[in-house]
Amino acid sequence: MTRFVESTITFPYKRSLGPVIGAFMSALTDKRILGIRNGAEVIVPPMEWDPRTGAELAPDFVEVGPAGTVESWTWVPAPSVQHPLDRPFAFAFIRLDGANTPMFHAIDATSPEAMADGMRVAPRWRGVREGRINDIVCFVPGEQSEVEGTDAGAQIEPVVLMEYLASITYVNPVSPTLDRVVDASRERRLLGQQCPVCGRIYAGGRGHCPIDAVVFGIDDDLDLPQTGTITNFAIVTPTQYPGQTETEPFVRAFVLLDGVEVVLGYQPVVELPYTDVRVGQRVAAVWASPAEAVDTGGQMGGTFGQLIGWMPNGEPDIENPDLVNRIF
Numbered sequence: 176m177t178r179f180v181e182s183t184i185t186f187p188y189k190r191s192l193g194p195v196i197g198a199f200m201s202a203l204t205d206k207r208i209l210g211i212r213n214g215a216e217v218i219v220p221p222m223e224w225d226p227r228t229g230a231e232l233a234p235d236f237v238e239v240g241p242a243g244t245v246e247s248w249t250w251v252p253a254p255s256v257q258h259p260l261d262r263p264f265a266f267a268f269i270r271l272d273g274a275n276t277p278m279f280h281a282i283d284a285t286s287p288e289a290m291a292d293g294m295r296v297a298p299r300w301r302g303v304r305e306g307r308i309n310d311i312v313c314f315v316p317g318e319q320s321e322v323e324g325t326d327a328g329a330q331i332e333p334v335v336l337m338e339y340l341a342s343i344t345y346v347n348p349v350s351p352t353l354d355r356v357v358d359a360s361r362e363r364r365l366l367g368q369q370c371p372v373c374g375r376i377y378a379g380g381r382g383h384c385p386i387d388a389v390v391f392g393i394d395d396d397l398d399l400p401q402t403g404t405i406t407n408f409a410i411v412t413p414t415q416y417p418g419q420t421e422t423e424p425f426v427r428a429f430v431l432l433d434g435v436e437v438v439l440g441y442q443p444v445v446e447l448p449y450t451d452v453r454v455g456q457r458v459a460a461v462w463a464s465p466a467e468a469v470d471t472g473g474q475m476g477g478t479f480g481q482l483i484g485w486m487p488n489g490e491p492d493i494e495n496p497d498l499v500n501r502i503f
């Protein structure tokens with residue numbers, strides 16, 4: 176039976192909003208929606224440049240809405256955690272009164288039957304507003320704005336930065352090959368697969384040869400050497416984003432295994448300060464003791480199973496200028 180591994184990747188960022196988006200976000204905290212004048216038109220949300228010509232727009236803001244008219248919509252029957260509402264709702268293009276362009280937002284309607292092009296909607300504001308687009312929880316049918324909970328009032332300080340945490344969760348099947356590689360690692364064996372067609376050897380549990388499209392079976396397994404040479408490395412200086420557990424610079428190295436044309440990418444080094452890592456350095460695999468169970472499942476690089484990383488094995492460096500070209 177195929178196993179699956181669920182992974183979540185999150186990446187935070189901050190962006191400075193600038194004079195136009197900053198003014199828009201600041202006004203949201205005061206329950207006001209601003210557009211920007213572009214000739215005879217009013218663009219909402221405001222843009223810094225004319226979308227047709229690219230010409231810079233003067234910061235000539237116009238308050239619009241807050242009510243508006245639905246121009247088009249789509250129903251979301253099963254919201255995900257990242258949607259603005261936790262129950263079925265509509266996404267819609269809403270042209271706020273006084274605007275010439277529609278704004279994209281959610282509408283809290285009871286059913287698709289409650290939705291129609293041309294219907295009137297008004298914002299439901301968050302009680303505590305921070306200068307984000309979701310200061311508007313959603314729009315609701317009718318002419319009347321509302322506030323969710325107690326109205327905490329406008330922010331005094333202008334909103335100049337937006338902090339955002341993007342997050343994606345995905346599920347990958349684990350190939351039987353990777354299962355065997357992880358099982359072998361519990362016995363401190365580095366298992367690879369040799370393509371029966373082209374003879375290339377792969378590590379890391381890849382389940383097929385990408386050149387011949389051969390799916391590997393158990394007969395293609397072979398034990399790989401546990402010594403190799405560093406061909407390339409990167410020093411990673413961690414920034415303290417959420418979930419980052421490293422605080423000091425660390426190395427990810429590419430290791431060319433002895434006697435096989437296999438390069439393992441993004442390998443940790445052990446008992447080797449990042450300032451001392453060199454191309455040509457000889458290293459050997461370091462395995463976790465059975466007590467220190469690790470399974471990083473690193474199909475896309477990194478270690479796998481009980482392999483912790485690589486440490487110097489005391490042999491003299493290999494002098495070969497071609498090593499630096501070996502990253503695959």
Ligand SMILES: [Zn+2]
Binds near residue numbers: 370372375386387388
């Ligand atoms: Zn092949």
